[in-house]
Amino acid sequence: MRHIISILMENEAGALSRVAGLFSARGYNIESLTVAATEDESLSRMTLVTRGTDEVIEQITKQLNKLIDVVKLMDMHEGPHIEREMMLIKVRAAGPAREEVKRLADIFRGRIIDVSDTTYTIEVTGTSEKLDAFVGAIIRTDIIEVVRSGVTGIARGERALHL
Amino acid sequence: MPDIRAFFWFFDFAGTRETKQVELTGAEIFVRSLVEQGIERVFGYPGGAVLPIYDALFQQDELQHVLVRHEQAATHAADGYARSTGRPGVVLVTSGPGATNAVTGIATAYMDSIPLVVFTGQVPTALIGNDAFQEVDSVGITRPCVKHNFLVKDVNDLAVTIRKAFYVAMTGRPGPVVVDIPKDVATARAEFHYPKRISMRSYNPVTRGHPRQIKKAVDLMLSAKRPMLYTGGGVILANASSQLTEMTKLLGYPITNTLMGLGAFPATHRQNLGMLGMHGTYEANMGMHNCDVLIAIGARFDDRVTGNVDKFCPTATVIHVDIDPASISKNVKVDVPIVGPVDQVLKEMLKVLKESKKKPDADAQKAWWKQIEEWRDMDCLKYDHDSDLIKPQFVLEKLYEVTKGKAFVTSDVGQHQMWAAQFYKFDKPNRWINSGGLGTMGFGLPAAMGVQFAHPKETVACVTGEGSIQMCIQELSTCRQYGLPLKIINLNNGYLGMVRQWQQFFYDGRYAMSYMESLPDFVKLAESYGHVGMQITRPEDVEPALKEAFKMKDRLVFMDFLTDKSENVYPMIPAGAGQNEMILV
Numbered sequence: 001m002r003h004i005i006s007i008l009m010e011n012e013a014g015a016l017s018r019v020a021g022l023f024s025a026r027g028y029n030i031e032s033l034t035v036a037a038t039e040d041e042s043l044s045r046m047t048l049v050t051r052g053t054d055e056v057i058e059q060i061t062k063q064l065n066k067l068i069d070v071v072k073l074m075d076m077h078e079g080p081h082i083e084r085e086m087m088l089i090k091v092r093a094a095g096p097a098r099e100e101v102k103r104l105a106d107i108f109r110g111r112i113i114d115v116s117d118t119t120y121t122i123e124v125t126g127t128s129e130k131l132d133a134f135v136g137a138i139i140r141t142d143i144i145e146v147v148r149s150g151v152t153g154i155a156r157g158e159r160a161l162h163l
Numbered sequence: 164m165p166d167i168r169a170f171f172w173f174f175d176f177a178g179t180r181e182t183k184q185v186e187l188t189g190a191e192i193f194v195r196s197l198v199e200q201g202i203e204r205v206f207g208y209p210g211g212a213v214l215p216i217y218d219a220l221f222q223q224d225e226l227q228h229v230l231v232r233h234e235q236a237a238t239h240a241a242d243g244y245a246r247s248t249g250r251p252g253v254v255l256v257t258s259g260p261g262a263t264n265a266v267t268g269i270a271t272a273y274m275d276s277i278p279l280v281v282f283t284g285q286v287p288t289a290l291i292g293n294d295a296f297q298e299v300d301s302v303g304i305t306r307p308c309v310k311h312n313f314l315v316k317d318v319n320d321l322a323v324t325i326r327k328a329f330y331v332a333m334t335g336r337p338g339p340v341v342v343d344i345p346k347d348v349a350t351a352r353a354e355f356h357y358p359k360r361i362s363m364r365s366y367n368p369v370t371r372g373h374p375r376q377i378k379k380a381v382d383l384m385l386s387a388k389r390p391m392l393y394t395g396g397g398v399i400l401a402n403a404s405s406q407l408t409e410m411t412k413l414l415g416y417p418i419t420n421t422l423m424g425l426g427a428f429p430a431t432h433r434q435n436l437g438m439l440g441m442h443g444t445y446e447a448n449m450g451m452h453n454c455d456v457l458i459a460i461g462a463r464f465d466d467r468v469t470g471n472v473d474k475f476c477p478t479a480t481v482i483h484v485d486i487d488p489a490s491i492s493k494n495v496k497v498d499v500p501i502v503g504p505v506d507q508v509l510k511e512m513l514k515v516l517k518e519s520k521k522k523p524d525a526d527a528q529k530a531w532w533k534q535i536e537e538w539r540d541m542d543c544l545k546y547d548h549d550s551d552l553i554k555p556q557f558v559l560e561k562l563y564e565v566t567k568g569k570a571f572v573t574s575d576v577g578q579h580q581m582w583a584a585q586f587y588k589f590d591k592p593n594r595w596i597n598s599g600g601l602g603t604m605g606f607g608l609p610a611a612m613g614v615q616f617a618h619p620k621e622t623v624a625c626v627t628g629e630g631s632i633q634m635c636i637q638e639l640s641t642c643r644q645y646g647l648p649l650k651i652i653n654l655n656n657g658y659l660g661m662v663r664q665w666q667q668f669f670y671d672g673r674y675a676m677s678y679m680e681s682l683p684d685f686v687k688l689a690e691s692y693g694h695v696g697m698q699i700t701r702p703e704d705v706e707p708a709l710k711e712a713f714k715m716k717d718r719l720v721f722m723d724f725l726t727d728k729s730e731n732v733y734p735m736i737p738a739g740a741g742q743n744e745m746i747l748v
Contacts, residue, residue: 010365013314014302025307055492062489068311068331071365163364 002031003057004076004083004153006161007046010069011037015044018067028052028060032085032150040163043071047152049128074161076153083153086123087131088113090145091138093120101138108134119144189318189349190219193282196325198225199357202253204244204616205229206237210257211297212284215349229616229645232637234261236609238268239635242277243613246596247571249402251278251332252613258284259297262343263304267603269339270308274600275423276400278337280328281305287347288316301343310338318351323358330361335368336487337400369486372503372511380458380482380499381515387456388527389478389534390416393439393468396423396599397461397485397505404428404592406509407460413516414523417535419447421462423599426589431568436535440468441736442581445543445745446535448736451476452743453534459483461505464494465600474741484508543734543747544585552727553702555579555654558709559586562624562652565709570622570650571614573597575607575631578660579652581732583626605634608651612638615647622650622713629655629679629723639692642719650712651721653685656728664731668746689721698723 009015016035023030031049038045050060057075064070076083093101094117105112105122108130114121124134128151135146155161187195193216197205204227209217220228231237234256241252252272256265262283272279286295302314311331313324321344328340384390392414398407404427411418411428418428419439428435437444439451451457457479462468469475472494483490483497484505491500501508546556559582562570572587573596574580580597589595596614598606611625632653642649654660662677686696695718699708705724712720734745 014306017303018306021306059489059493066487066489068363068366 001053001057001077002049002051004081004151005048005050005061005064005073006076006153007048007064007073008038008071008161008163009044009046010071011042011044012069015069016046018069019046019048019064022063022067023050026059026063028056032148034150034152043163045161047150049151071163072161074155076155079159080156081153082156083127083151084125085128085131085151086125086149087134088121088123088147089135089138089143090119090121092118092142092144094118097139097142101142104134104137108137110134185354186352187355188215188219189321189344189351189353190215192318192321192353192355193325193344193349194219194223194226195355196322196357197253200325200329202251203227205253205255206231206240206244206613207255208234208237208257208261210261210284212258212286212346213255213261213344213349215346216255216282216284216344228255229612229641231609231641233635234264235267235605236612236635236638236641238265238272238279238281239603239606239609240613240616241279242268242272242606243573243596243610244617245272245277245279245613246610247593247614248617249400249593251280251329254279254281256281256283257297258286258301259299261297262299262301266305266308267605269305269341271598271601271603271606272339273308273310275396275598276337277339278332279339280325280332281339281341283341283343284349285314285343285345288345289347291345301341305341308339309341310336312341312343314343315348316345318348318353321348321353322355323361326358326361327363330363331366335366369488369503370507372484372501372508374511376499376501377508377511378515380484380501381512381519382521383456383480383482383499384414384458385516385519385521385523387416388524389453389455389531390414390458391450391454391456391479392416392418392458392460393421393451393462394418394424394427394460395421395462397463398424398427399461399592401461401486401505402592403461403506403509406506406513410509410513410516413513415528416458416523417450417532419443419450421465421468421599422584422597424462425584425595426592429590430588431590436539438584439742440465441470442585442732442734444585445541445734445747446538448734448742448745449538450535452741454479457481460509461485463490466494469494470736470742470744471739474744476742541747543745545748546730550702550727553699553705553724555582555656555724555726555730556586557702558652558654558705558724558726559583559626561706561709562626563587565706565713566622566624570594570624571596571611571618573607573611573614573623573625575625575627575634576602576604577628577631578664578730578732579626579628579631579654581661582654604631607631608635608638608649611649612641612645612647615649616645624650624652626652626654628660629653629657629682629685630659636688639689639694639719639721643693646717647719648715648717649719651719653721653723654726655682655685655723656726656730657682658728660730661732667731668737685721685723689719694719694721696721696723698725700725
């Protein structure tokens with residue numbers, strides 16, 4: 001099953017490689033990984049998406065917790081949560097396709113953030129499935145470039161990952 | 164003449180100047196920190212990047228430095244020191260090849276959860292990343308085989324980083340920690356303050372097992388019909404062998420120890436069924452396979468213990484006590500997990516046990532012991548006593564007798580290691596020193612040096628083979644320099660015996676590269692280092708030779724026993740088999 005794991009880590013050099021190294025050394029897979037500082041500059045927040053049986057996910061969270069730089073972590077799937085991913089997609093937009101792409105972007109609540117004679121660059125935000133659906137809706141040969149931020153997530157309500 | 168500088172310093176009340184005067188170089192901070200930490204000895208080897216530190220070591224006499232002949236040996240010696248004392252081992256090596264040579268020893272300590280702090284020199288901070296001479300990314304290389312590591316970029320962080328390194332290495336599930344110190348950090352100056360206590364918000368090892376889980380476990384233990392205690396290195400690391408012994412005797416249950424756990428419960432006690440696992444005893448493995456309640460303490464269900472996990476303890480409810488939550492249900496599903504320090508949990512268990520009105524089921528115990536004794540009567544460790552050749556098992560039996568079971572015994576890796584584990588009966592913890600997890604050939608001799616440094620008056624034997632000993636044989640020179648009176652028991656069968664055994668069993672006797680040709684004359688080799696060498700070729704000479712060797716209290720004696728080339732280690736659980744599917748002779 002797919003899990004989103006959020007990690008608060010000491011904002012130290014090499015912290016990212018400790019997590020990445022753990023995953024490669026133990027043969028776990030990472031579907032996406034994002035990391036940035038938080039409002040507290042001494043902490044980084046990492047969000048990673050992984051897949052595995054319950055036993056594997058249990059081992060992953062235990063092994064992550066064992067890393068000395070990991071302060072706290074949360075498996076988003078233990079409660080209600082919101083996930084978001086952001087995508088920038090550059091598509092060919094010339095002739096009749098130009099209107100069609102604009103309409104599609106509107107349907108997906110995307111925003112056109114750059115325009116040229118022949119292209120649109122669109123920003124779409126949502127769950128990974130929504131971004132997949134948008135990519136699927138555009139004619140394959142019209143896609144010039146896709147950039148995805150990787151998944152971030154946050155728990156709903158009072159539940160939170162903080163010190 | 165009184166020291167005039169001290170005199171002036173005493174009367175110097177100018178605050179700012181005084182602060183400046185207590186500034187030390189990074190190298191001096193290194194030395195002071197180790198002294199404050201209570202460290203008396205460092206195992207190491209000098210080189211360019213650590214020259215400032217060696218210069219500081221040279222100018223003091225509180226911290227002893229032991230010069231080895233290869234950095235791998237420095238880590239193994241510190242490891243042997245740690246395993247035999249429970250105190251952290253300390254290593255100092257230079258950058259680049261110094262650090263990479265140390266990696267094998269660091270990984271060895273990591274696999275067996277041994278507290279080491281390894282200091283590696285590094286090129287100056289300005290050169291890091293420039294492919295400088297003797298530069299290697301030590302933090303990167305060691306990351307997968309340390310509990311944690313640090314690169315110190317600012318001399319102001321040095322003392323607190325050293326304090327953290329010892330704290331992390333020694334607490335929770337222990338392990339090696341690497342501290343990488345660039346050369347310019349060792350020469351820069353800072354005020355010295357070594358914190359007595361330290362806390363880290365990201366690292367809070369468990370200090371107590373959950374009381375309700377402990378009660379639940381005790382209740383389950385007392386309901387058992389066919390109980391089995393299975394204990395590992397965690398008991399020794401937690402210094403909990405007295406609690407384990409008391410609890411085991413109180414319960415009257417059978418106990419088996421892993422390779423790492425030998426000595427935690429007296430081997431000569433009737434309740435001890437010996438070692439379990441791939442080369443464990445028949446009674447221990449059969450006891451495991453047939454038990455209904457398995458009480459695992461400080462053990463990690465390693466594949467060499469479980470055999471095929473699908474066939475492991477099929478009828479057992481499993482209790483598992485371990486300091487490391489990640490060890491629980493990693494390989495085998497656990498029913499009653501208790502995360503906590505083994506010593507504390509055992510103390511609590513004992514308390515609950517003594518207060519409990521429930522007692523072990525006497526009739527069930529009688530029947531269970533009857534079954535166990537039948538297994539024990541198989542005498543699975545028997546071997547040919549009438550051979551004209553020296554049987555390796557015979558040497559170990561005699562070693563046990565001659566040393567009255569009181570020696571510290573280190574071993575290398577292979578057949579000799581298994582025979583030592585089977586035939587030397589350890590009644591005390593911290594006496595059996597071997598590389599269990601990583602299986603590092605070359606470990607035995609340098610580890611024995613560390614043990615001898617820690618216990619100068621004790622008898623230290625290194626059980627090895629002609630393959631393993633040659634992996635760190637240069638350390639005979641270190642032994643000479645420091646006058647270490649080790650006794651080396653070389654079981655020389657001309658083969659990499661364990662490799663040969665597997666080739667015989669599983670590769671139709673195609674002995675690829677397992678025969679050792681062009682062996683040195685070990686007697687002359689030992690003598691060339693200034694030690695005593697002996698070669699023993701006949702069974703009747705084994706005991707007299709051992710007696711003679713162990714009488715030489717102040718000399719290293721290298722005993723080269725030419726043993727039966729065809730002897731194998733039995734019993735054996737082949738790969739993929741269950742614990743009840745042993746090959747018995």
